[in-house]
Amino acid sequence: MNKDEKIAVLGFGVEGKDVLNYLKKHGFENITVLDKKNRNELDLKGIDASGIKFITGKDYLKNGLAGFGVIFRSPGFYRYIPEIIKAEKGGSEITSNIKYFLENYKGLSIGVTGTKGKGTTSTLIYEILRQVYPKQSRSAQDKSLKKSNREIYLTGNIGSPPLSILDSTDSNSIVILELSSFQLIDLNNSPNIAVVLNVTSDHMDWHKNQKEYVDAKKNIVRFQNKDDLKVINYDYGTSKSFADTSLSMNYFFSKEKRVQGVYVKDGKIITSIHPAGVHSVTHEVSGFEIGSVDKL
Template identity: 25%
Template sequence: MKKISTFENKKVLVLGLAKSGASAARVLSDLGAIVTVNDGKELGENKEAQDLLENGIRVISGGHPVELLDEDFSLMVKNPGIPYENPMVVKAMEKDIPVITEVELAYLISEADIIGITGTNGKTTTTTLIADILNEGGLSAKLSGNIGFPASEVAEKATENDTLVMELSSFQLMGIEKFRPEIAVITNIFSAHLDYHGNQQNYEAAKWRIQENMKDSDFLVINFNQEKLRKLSEETKAQVIPFSTLEKVDGAYALDGKIYFRDEYILDVDSLSLPGEHNVENALAAIAVAKLKGVSNQSIINILTTFSGVKHRLQYLGDIEGVKFYNDSKATNILATQKALSGFENNKLWLLAGGLDRGNGFDDLIPDIENLKGMIVFGETAPKLKEIAEKLNITVLESENVGTAARLAFDNAELGEVILLSPANASWDQYPNFEIRGDVFIQEFNKLKEEI
């Protein structure tokens, strides 16, 4: 960690805890700041706050008293999920107190180079692929950011021999000032988080901030399948490295079933371990970064042909008696399930779907599930899903939950077929979150494997 004096004896307010807030508070305290943490949770149910108190850091919990801003703070470090309309944030900005997110702090203290990855879809898979490939190639890559490892905590421990591979959300990027990655990746931009950003234009502007401090010695890896990103790429100072599945570009591309980087053949598309067109795009982005970092083709191939996916995101679990299992519990909406389905042959696929009923229908799924081998439905939306399956004359079976659905699918599946959990619904009718839902599926897979 760079021992910067920027925050020494400065009063800093950390607004909102969770992992990133707690990490920022500790780092700032280590840098000599006079830290106050404010979190809405009551102290008794707030372990992070209790830990900070034990380390001598001031904590005000159980609410957000706006009058706290009357103290002479030099900086606010805001939890990314807290909107800018929050009264505490509004007052800070009225008083001209800079408001940053924790990734800005990570940048300021990092001795390591930073590779930043953002986009609407594919961020986590691409981030993980890049880190795995760099490590396979002998570099020391550290996952950080929105992927679950607080950026400032990782940056604090990283050395100049490391590389931080940092997943970045639009929320985090809104709170940067000097943040500058050596390589930035934009996987794609679709419509998302409009409740937070207000409109699509604001959302896209937040994503585009990833490159705003980059110089002509830096690289921007960007999806040329999207016209809007192609046009935006004309506005950056960084060197643009495009990737595309539609045409040959001066970067990474797929052509006639083969993947190239600047005319150099890397591997066949069919060799990729993750199914789906979207995962070809993710692989191309990762290849571009790896080649920029000097990683060998063999290291790239080793990872891309064996990568089993990020947990709960089209994660390949393995096969039992020739039947393959994929865990895509993260698919909490129809669009995510449509993307998952695009990677498989429907006539060999058993889809496990269902969950919380939010009042929507599933007609949008109809083109994507035609000719499915079968569906196993569960949860509150089981009747709705069963109805559209029956319209298409798809074999459909109802099951109690994800665990029983996995077993029922396996009982009906044949050699060479695939069982895919991609629910198209939130989990909250039966499970606290999609992770626990996915874990139940994994546990049932493991049980079945032991029984055979």
């Protein structure tokens, strides 16, 4: 994406503002914001709107999206509306703040999805990892201490907007992302660790059918490789089917079956995780599994 690219920001909620702030910070100038609200209804507090073109109101898509090199889609916009499809066929790149983040982020990513509970679970993982990797004094001079320090971030649907933290991250960072089907539907990168909760049925007023909903969710694991891993709720058939979607290692949690991962036996929580050769944070992620089983 070059600085002269003609860029559309589709939707000006939290995600659209995140995109605009990032683009402005990095010197992009040919930006158009499109939103169904009237211009005077948009919240521009804290936004540098200088030089930005706004197309707003009920007819904001009347002239389509043709001519834009890149279109940042906010999650509330269905991925396959006619205007987006036509622009894509005409050569436009369709992306989002989450998609752009995952394509440019260099650290360890932990993605969480499910029909219910993903916000609570994401926060739990975040808090566990903050305890495992507490922030050290900025004045610490011991390089060995600095090497062990990892910055932990919470983003996605909760926490900080993803592009607002991207410049602060590096290869030593850990990011936890709460991901909905709206965000997952067109991802082509999966998190290094994917946590799959109870996938049932939801958002049928947005997705065209149940299959599209589940297929969107599966993008959280679809592009993983053999060095990545999945943590899956074994007690839901749809969730369990995610295990065969990619080559990454599978761990499960269950209240009903003995599984490779975490399960309940005689009222006690049992863990059987031996992550040799896997990311060092796997032990900490297993803490989430125990918490999840306890709440099922």
